[in-house]
Amino acid sequence: MIIKIEKFGTNLISRPSGKEAFLAFKFELDQIAKNEEVLIDFEGVTVLTPSWADEFVTPIQEKFKNKVKLVNTENPSVKATLKTLEKAKEARD
């Protein structure tokens, strides 16, 4: 399964909009088998924040764990956001 983040917008900033995106995608997410690889593709994203990503990316990572791969993460805000999510995860674990 490939999840193209760009289809939720290119400026992904607030927590409520991240939550909305996750709810809109939940049906498709529920169809994915637990052992299937999930590719989250950030191509085309202009701005990403930890608040948005925490509502969308974090629950997917929590469900599919090491089956989740993050690709096209070159945008500086994507890179910085993913680093923040990693640090937050370390603090929780």
Place this chain on the structure above:
Amino acid sequence: MKKLLSIGEAAKLIGVSIDTLRKWEEKGILLSFRPSKTSKRYYRPSDINQFLNEDNTSSNEKIIDLAESWAFSDSPTQLSKDYYCETSDIFSARLQHLSVKLTKDQKLADISPLIIAILGEIGNNSFNHNIGNWPDVRGIFFGYDFGKQQIVLADRGQGILNTLRKVQPDLNTDCEALEVAFTKYISARAPEDRDNGLKFVKDVIENNPIDLYFLSGNAELIQKGNTSKLKIEKKDQTFHGYLTIIKY
């Protein structure tokens, strides 16, 4: 741009989702129109252009002075609608303007996504943490000055100390609260407790040529671009919200 745009095309041009455009319509931020009662909604290219080119900057006005007098005064003064974002939707639309403008400047290509991201985190924190609990006026001040390369956000909310005390009741001072907010990752699992926006801001400043000045209560925090050190000091004056200046 001559032909009418569908909501999907308009969303793509502005860089937001279709749901966001629907919300902006409800709030009167960006209006569409329907050629007939039963037809789909369309956007005029001229309206989209106007939306993307609106500007709230004026080199004659000192945005820092304006923000300070609004945030620090005992009773709130009237703010021009050019700077006042009463709701998160208005803030989101204005942030989108700024994003489009900064993206046009090739010299800022590496940092403009980060500037918008940190502004988004700080500004949205105001709305998320004060909802239903604004001490007097809800909403935030949001102003920018391209000439001076500075951006100011402020609110008249509860401040960092009162917000953080909900998850860490042993905090006593504004200085301690700023230190924790900018450095300590919260270990709670509930989404509302794991707000790491200000840690993100610190990490971004640490690795980029962006300076940060942040005031809340009687505490002042300064972090110079490309450095990790936070200089936190107690000031003589206090106020109940926060004010931040970002220079790039």
